[in-house]
Amino acid sequence: MPTRRYDDTPGFGSLYARTVKATLRKAEYEPDEDGLTLELPQAAVDQDHLAAYREVTGFSPGPALPVTYPHVLAFPLHLDLMSDPSFPYRPMGIVHLSNTITQLRPIPMHAELDIRVHSGPERAHPKGTVFDIESEVRVFNEVVWTDTTTLLSRSSGTSSAHADLLSDPSLEPSAWWDLRGNLGRRYAAASGDRNPIHLFKLSAQAFGFPRQIAHGMWAKAAALASIQRAEGLPDAFTVRVDFRKPLLLPSRVQFGHRSTDGVVDFAIYDETHDLTHLIGQLQPR
Structure with a gap:
């Protein structure tokens, strides 16, 4: 499985430019279970950013990260993955169907995080093709948090497919x-x-x-x-x-x-x- 590692979070300006470009291209790729993995080791939490996130979502201050906050930290890697030339779907227009987060233990707000992101196998849906973006966070090499973001790429779909x-x-x-x-x-x-x-x-x-x-x-x-x-x-x-x-x-x-x-x-x-x-x-x- 190819892996791309970062020393810092990818910048949003270049990521959105790549996303637009990726939407205009025609993908020539057959997805499999050995797709690209993106890693951001030793990610530190910006405390001002965390405070802004708490304010807009309603989470109270506390010693642990809000359970949904690591998703925000992983999101730039989601964009990077979906705008990569190897990604089989056009990013703009993809529909967010569901999200599943598992917190195995609270994450201290000052912890150093190792974030990993990769895509899962596709499956049929009545309105097109569904796929997952899988994220995980490790602290001291222990998995403490996982996230499955389920997305729909619209097409003619399969009428007999089951929507979960x-x-x-x-x-x-x-x-x-x-x-x-x-x-x-x-x-x-x-x-x-x-x-x-x-x-x-x-x-x-x-x-x-x-x-x-x-x-x-x-x-x-x-x-x-x-x-x-x-x-x-x-x-x-x-x-x-x-x-x-x-x-x-x-x-x-x-x-x-x-x-x-x-x-x-x-x-x-x-x-x-x-x-x-x-x-x-x-x-x-």
């Missing part, structure tokens, strides 16, 4: 969130994810949305921050979310969660409870 989905728990609201129109820009500043669909109405309309939409990983982080404030989070757990309908900005949404024998089901709905934006489940390990 969480069931809707149909929860009553425990909170109402009023989301401002600049939320996407605020999260982009904290995460580096400056996809145009999240930033402004005009840039989102260029991609077929009526106005800008919230980042899916912001929604996951905000949901977990809300659960943490209400009842705390275990030290070791797996949490998966499925992204359903885009969450337009500005908007008012309902958030609900329910804990049963340690398993927490949660969801984000629109103001009338007619549309489901996100469904998630947390399971202690």
